[in-house]
Amino acid sequence: MEVGMYINGAWVQSVQSARREIRNPANGHVVGTIPAATGEDAALAVDYAHAAFPSWSKMTAGDRSALLIEAGEIIKRRKHEIAEILTLEQGKPLAEAIGEVTIAADYLIWYGQEARRIYGETIPSSAGNKRIVVIRQPIGVVAAITPWNFPASMITRKIGPALAAGCTVVLKPADATPLTAVKLFEIFDECGFPPGVVNLVTGKGSVVGAEWLSNKKVSKIAFTGSTEVGKKLLEAASAQVKRMTMELGGHAPFIVFDDANLDEAVEACMVSKYRNAGQTCICANRVYVQEGVAEAFTGKLLEKVKQLKIGDGMEPGVEIGPLINEEARDKVLQQVDDAVGKGAVLLHGGKKWEPASAELRYGAFIEPTLLAHVDKSMEICREETFGPVAPIISFRTEEEVLAEANSLEYGLAAYAFTQDLGRSIRISEGLQYGIVGINDALPTVVQAPFGGWKESGLGSEGGRQGMDGFLETKYISVKMV
Template sequence: MLYINGEWRDTGNKLDVTNPATGEIIRTVATGGKTETKEAIESAKRAFEFWGKTTGNERSNYLFQVVQLMKEKTKELAETITLENGKPLPDATREVAGAIGYLEWYAEEAKRIYGETIPASAADKHLMVIREPVGVCAAITPWNFPLSMITRKIAPALAAGCTIVLKPADLTPLSAIKVFECFHEVGLPAGVANLVIGPAEEIGNEMTSNPDVRKITFTGSTRVGKKLIRDSSDTVKKISMELGGHAPYIVFEDADIDAAVNGILVSKFINSGQTCISTNRIYVAETVADEFSGKLAEKVSKLVIGNGLEDGVNVGPVINKVALEKVKSQVEDAVKHDGKVIAGGNVFTLNNGSGYFFEPTVIQNASDNMKITTEETFGPVAPIYTFKTEEEVVERANHPEYGLAAYCYTRDIGRGLRMMRALEFGIVGINDPAPVVVQAPFGGMKESGIGKEGGWYGLEEYLEKKFVSIFIK
């Protein structure tokens, strides 16, 4: 269903939503296109006339009501994520908690949008800077975190006083529908938040070309992000883009090897490797490479593959057949270039023959001429490279295009600080495989993105700074 101007809309056009673990259609939803998107934008524009003037306390109260309702619906929300995305239920439950965390944080921040007084250079002037909401925003979210990516964009937008039109991924629209059911249930005013589901190009073109949309926020591939940036340039929209990643994971000879191995289980195999900050390249010092590789292969071999709704499952399916074929192709290419598979390496089939599963895989003897070294891997494959010196690994780790996240394991605090400065990435985890938190900025450098999400940094993306000079004589 679409949600426009506070009403659910059935257009007659349909989209089947499939469970990637079983191949079964779990629900059919209504879709729209250019016409419905334009209506949603018009609705958001009308709503902005009053929503942008509400107090921070009023906006905060609405968000807190949604927080409470989503907490009550945690089980339902988590099951929805697992059904349409495939990730194990415990991971989905953690995603729900993260999604609620963004709403809660920005419910608090809505009351803390401050201005500034600037010392004047003349006695007869008073100078101020005030922060005002950008206006109507359009958000496009991905399938890999179908709930938390939505609230990470909508929560700061609404807290700032903006109105929004959301287009979720066609593969996972059910989580978005659940969020908007919560908005509807708490009585969020009509038009403040609108939901359109349907063809990406048709909806995206209306969002980028419509002059009433003042900001575009997108999470997804660098290729699509570049197109949205180009298409938004004619109306000079404000943009924030969280794009592709190719994260290096560096293990020095003085690292806690067991901690580094356990970190890979978090950074690489959560959500079957389908995260933008997932480790793509593991660089291990030559002197500890065999120890690290052996321990990692042993642990990875024990991960349980299966339907995310079943108890004890660690690794679910990849999202669809195209994703499965890409993972398979990268592994085959690595083997062709002398890579040695020491765990996994094959397409995995459940007893009933359904789903898109690939075994959690570790590849030793990875090299720079493999596809996996330069192509983003959205799958459960961990290639291990070796290095000799700190200078060498920094040069290899700093990707010419990607700059989203990087990880480093060392017991040497001086080295950790050097790596913090040398790694050209928006997020750096030192002995930390899960550095993302609600209150901190999330975003990349280079072709991995523009702008930040999370914390007060994310709120600033939805605010304009207006300078006011008052002549007082």
């Protein structure tokens, strides 16, 4: 699969003709090649997006809506084709990839509908000969930078509301997973988005991102990635007071109280912790279990973990694919070693998975891992893991676990399992996180806001709130003469 960048309605190569290979993280096979963009390529995409902005922003909401909904419907019809590319370049099981592509389509359809609901307001004036009107207008050119762990849905969650608001877009997908983006942009091209409205640039963030951060024609950056990188982008953007939406790192507490339905809590923990091999920002990273049920919960969870099937995501029945690269695997194993060295008990996994197939020995596989007797002195309780490791931490009281859950600078997602209504309200209001799932391991939906508190982000994506970051507010006072 040899592909190009999509700039001003055409598939193009880099001005320097350089290309790079994309490899399957499970077996090392070359999946495709892409252009390695230069700063000149990135600037050219912005120029075209800037030129297209006046006409796109003046297009009727109904016309923008129709294009977004059409794109979403086509993605749904082709979800298996797109999902196969996603699994080949990212590694997650095909069933998960199909689910992600479906959600990606839903974001476009949802925001296609929201395009018709950008409302202003009138305010009673203090003078009889004046009228006060507040309107909302698109911010301009939006530069979206997306991650490798969800290479379809993170694109549409950003560019869907941007396009619905009337902004034009330049997108840089993750270096490891650009081919999924190419498939989506093929559909945008087929739908007939005007030239310059959506643009795809493939290349290193240090090159493309640097150009967009310094380019005065870019009005906003929408970024998903690590907190460390997010802080650097925020600092660079401050030179121009560039608008930012950021979804950054997480360290989700998963709290199981002694009155919880343990079987349901175990199933939820499996979903929250081990999907995408633990490579999600909202994965359970600390599993707090109340003392009275800790042993029973851990035993039930252990039996489930032992049954997980590891392998190539294209193989039927596989539940755990490879990590994205060896560096990611080494980080996870280092956290496990640190925990065991400080007294944690390794119940399962904790080492590289050695496949029978020589072909799969290329992949950065790790056995799904379960640790018991974990405490806050261990690195895994402070640093994001991004791997299939569940650390069990016991607690005594509601007050104790709430304090521990809120003790980090992360504030993206949190989960709690209880059958006590009062406790569910107290804990959901007390958790300092942007997303809280009560008896729910999969709380994210397209119609609800997704965003982090503290150092886990700025602003929200998803839901009607996701439109706010792409619209400016204008107050108009009219004096009648």
